[in-house]
Amino acid sequence: MxxxxxxxxxxxxxxxxxxxxxxGPARSGxxxxxGAFLIWGVLPLYFPxxxxxxxxxxxxxxxxxxxxxxxxxxxxxxxWRAFVTVLRSPRTVAVLGLAAVLLAVNWLVYVYGVLNxxxxxxxxxxxxxxxxxxxxxxxxxRERLRRVQWVALGFGAAAVVVITVGYGRLPWIALxxxxxxxxxxxxxNRVGRSVAALPGFAVETVVLAPLALGYLLVIGARGTGTFGxxxxxNSLALASxxxxxxxxxxxxxxxxxxxPLSVVxxxxxxxxxxxxxxxxxxxxxxxxxxxxxGFGLVWVALAILTVDGLRAAxxxxxxxxxxxxxxxxxxx
Numbered sequence: 001m002x003x004x005x006x007x008x009x010x011x012x013x014x015x016x017x018x019x020x021x022x023x024g025p026a027r028s029g030x031x032x033x034x035g036a037f038l039i040w041g042v043l044p045l046y047f048p049x050x051x052x053x054x055x056x057x058x059x060x061x062x063x064x065x066x067x068x069x070x071x072x073x074x075x076x077x078x079x080w081r082a083f084v085t086v087l088r089s090p091r092t093v094a095v096l097g098l099a100a101v102l103l104a105v106n107w108l109v110y111v112y113g114v115l116n117x118x119x120x121x122x123x124x125x126x127x128x129x130x131x132x133x134x135x136x137x138x139x140x141x142r143e144r145l146r147r148v149q150w151v152a153l154g155f156g157a158a159a160v161v162v163i164t165v166g167y168g169r170l171p172w173i174a175l176x177x178x179x180x181x182x183x184x185x186x187x188x189n190r191v192g193r194s195v196a197a198l199p200g201f202a203v204e205t206v207v208l209a210p211l212a213l214g215y216l217l218v219i220g221a222r223g224t225g226t227f228g229x230x231x232x233x234n235s236l237a238l239a240s241x242x243x244x245x246x247x248x249x250x251x252x253x254x255x256x257x258x259x260p261l262s263v264v265x266x267x268x269x270x271x272x273x274x275x276x277x278x279x280x281x282x283x284x285x286x287x288x289x290x291x292x293x294g295f296g297l298v299w300v301a302l303a304i305l306t307v308d309g310l311r312a313a314x315x316x317x318x319x320x321x322x323x324x325x326x327x328x329x330x331x332x
Contacts, residue, residue: 029258033267036251039244041274044119045282046244047111049237053226055111057219058241061227062107063205063212065242070202073246083199092195093203099187100204106180107245113173119279120287124163125177126272127298130305131156132182140186148308155301159294166290189256197253201246266306 050058074080086092113122131153137143145153164170191200219225228235255264276295279285 026259029255030263030267032251033255033259033264034270036248036255037268037270038274039248039251040271042278043110043244044114044122044275044278047114050234050241051115052230053234053238055108055115056215057226058111058238059104059107060212060215061238062241062245063104063208064216065239066245067202067205067209067242069242069246070198070205073198073250074202077198079196079198082196083202086195086199086203087206092191093207095187095191096195096200096203097207099184099191100207102180102184102187103204104208106177106184109173109176109180113177117283117285118173119275119283120285120291121171121173122177123272123275123279124171124295124298125174126181126268126275127295127302128156128159128174128178129182129185130268131298131301132178133185134305136182136186146308148304152301152304152308155297155304159297159301162290162297163294166293167288171294185256188253197250197257201249201253269302 047058050061053061074083086096110122113119134145134149134153138145160171160175188200195203216225216227220227226234227238280287
């Protein structure tokens with residue numbers, strides 16, 4: 001969700017950067033996290049309502065209407081000054097700009113998958129996401145993984161091979177979703193220490209808005225846009241994409257700042273479980289043997305990570321860090 005907002009069993013440096021769970025903040029963080037993952041889990045039922053709009057047009061509407069909703073929230077919550085402060089930091093804007101690009105890629109591939117009957121592949125992506133985050137811990141933060149974590153990664157890699165060979169194609173939707181959201185979570189977790197959820201997401205939206213608005217104006221001028229051309233309800237559904245997009249992201253960012261990473265890692269499975277159930281029961285997507293075996297390997301990997309993460313969390317309080325060690329881990 002490396003510093004992972006979505007993975008139990010995350011290495012020591014990432015755990016050190018996690019906010020402590022205590023009292024009210026922990027309870028509000030848990031409610032925010034569950035709310036975010038529940039909303040994301042049922043989105044496969046929402047996006048088909050926006051057709052005949054295609055994935056790119058839907059994402060453009062998500063960005064534009066999200067910007068309007070963010071402006072309203074900034075005014076209501078009196079967060080405008082914090083938003084302006086972030087805009088005045090070129091380095092922070094650049095980092096959030098990278099996060100915005102990753103988020104746009106994630107959105108586009110996800111909507112494409114939902115509209116083309118690949119909801120199960122999308123679910124696989126979010127099941128694989130914790131494994132990708134552990135891999136980012138090695139590649140980006142130079143973490144040393146425990147042997148059990150390497151075993152979990154091995155099961156995840158085997159799952160991809162089994163699905164690719166047995167199903168006849170690389171599960172690229174799942175891999176892109178996992179990589180993009182895992183990296184987005186890494187960036188947001190680190191930036192979240194100094195940037196609140198709403199101002200941060202508002203800046204990300206500002207970065208994407210010019211392209212999104214330009215695209216909508218172009219297709220509108222060509223007469224190929226769907227907004228306003230298929231009735232009032234379709235137009236309202238497209239406009240609601242701003243709320244549907246902004247609310248779970250703000251809840252997720254709030255949870256990532258308030259909860260230990262291991263807790264967020266456990267509750268994040270709500271999203272792919274719901275997506276998987278919707279894909280199989282509502283979308284009636286095919287589940288050949290190779291796909292079941294691949295998912296089974298992923299679930300084994302996640303079980304290993306979860307158990308290992310919980311054991312590590314229990315051991316952590318017993319080993320009191322030497323003076324100054326925690327601060328250096330946070331700033332690393």
